Amino acid sequence: MRPNIIKVGFLRGGLEIKQFMRQRESVVFTLLFPVMLLFIFGSVFKGELAPGVTFSQYFVAGMIASGLVNTGFQQLAIMIPIERDFGTLKRLRGTPVSPISYFIGKAILVFVAMIVQVAALMGFGAALFGLNLPDTAEKWLRFIWLVLLGSICSTILGIAFSAVPKNGRGASAVVSPIVIILQFFSGVFFVFSTLPQWMQQFAALFPLKWLTQGMRSVFLPESFATQEVAKSWEIPQIAIILLVWTVLGTILALKTFKWSDK
């Protein structure tokens, strides 16, 4: 009998988390970097966007959305080529383990790292910058599915993109600029509606813009919906775009995923 693929995936997830926790740099980077950014932006832009709504409120929404992209897409698209170089993947390919189990393990790692990062951002924001947490059950529910769907989408795209870098050494140079450009274009660091139209339209092709918008709908007052480019939060569109990218990413990942570089 073949060992259960899902169960082995969860075991791999446990192992991935163990390895992650033992690399102090990666833990510190994942947890502290977003908090540091929040601290810098929160200190520089002290003003309010509207009475009772600080810039930090706007910024936290963007930071959480881009946290999903960092821990999922960016981390995996860099980490998997390194694992390919180290022979981790070649060894796994020589065993009966299914790539699906490997994917599940990565998704669990991303999800756990994400939860910790979001908790740190929200806790720190609430304690130091007067961040208002979502105040209705509906917003919390939306927040949860956004984090869930966002991290799955981000994981899948990270796995799919891991076929692009030729090796582990160059991976960061290929992946990081893409993420940083998307962050600028998607309204993570600036108010999205103030960006040039071509930037907005370009960003609208990718999931980060939609995740950021979804997070704004959770963290900003309902009245801010009218300040969006479309004059609404566009929640159904957000769900559709994320699902489409997840499906596309899954097809791509299964097609292009390489256990080895040969």
Add this chain to the structure above:
Amino acid sequence: MANDLAGLAISVRGLKKSYTSKASGTKDAVAGIDLEVSRGEIFAILGPNGAGKTTTVEILEGYRNRDSGEVQVLGQDPAMLGNDSWAWRNRIGIVLQSTNDSQDLSVSETVRHFANYYSNPRNPEKVIHEVGLEEKESARISTLSGGQRRRLDVALGIIGNPEILFLDEPTTGFDPEARRAFWDLIRKLRDEGTTILLTTHYLDEAEALADRVAVIVDGKIIEVSTPENLGGRNTAKARVSWYENGTKQEIESDFPAAEVAKLSAKFGGEVPELTVIRPSLEDIYLKMIGQL
């Protein structure tokens, strides 16, 4: 299945694989190899670096595609596994040439985890003990020496209780004591019924371990034989040498005892500086691979 019934673990016919690179053009890494490995034997592929050993083994392991030829491992073609590839991988164990993974995990965490991949794994504690890593059980992999790391590789190769174990240059970088311990482990696995295909560039390793040896040079097998008979060693002429008329005299003969008797009669007893030498396995091997 036919091969399974015939007691063959591996059969290879006319295997070819070439690589094209900008530097050297098209090169035949494997230039037409035939091989048959029976169940339960230790079979060594011996050859100098770059002879095509790793390419051959990686084709058998399903890592690389071949250009032509027929390959059967446990009754299946590793290039045509399809959806039940897990079932085939469940029956083989692979020890790759060099690995550098899982640095942040301990020996025991890693071996236990890999046991979960197989339907009928060995007991992880026993495996760790068998490869002699019981004292390093809770040590991080990053702290292991080269030899310990290699023994962990073997532990991961046998944790699934494989029918065939592939070992690619398993003892490179070992000290003599570690090599002997490692050889004992491999023999024990064979005695338990595991078929072992081993590549090595160490002649003594092939001699100590293998039931049969294939010598591979430039992608071709130039001989398959038992270590005792390799290169006609058992029937090779002996060299008889002695001191006479102020210089060293030497003849090669199929009947060295008769030559010695003749010399003894000639000298009336002891022959000055008499030696009788059969060529060593190393002499024969170096001659075979064209280094002598």
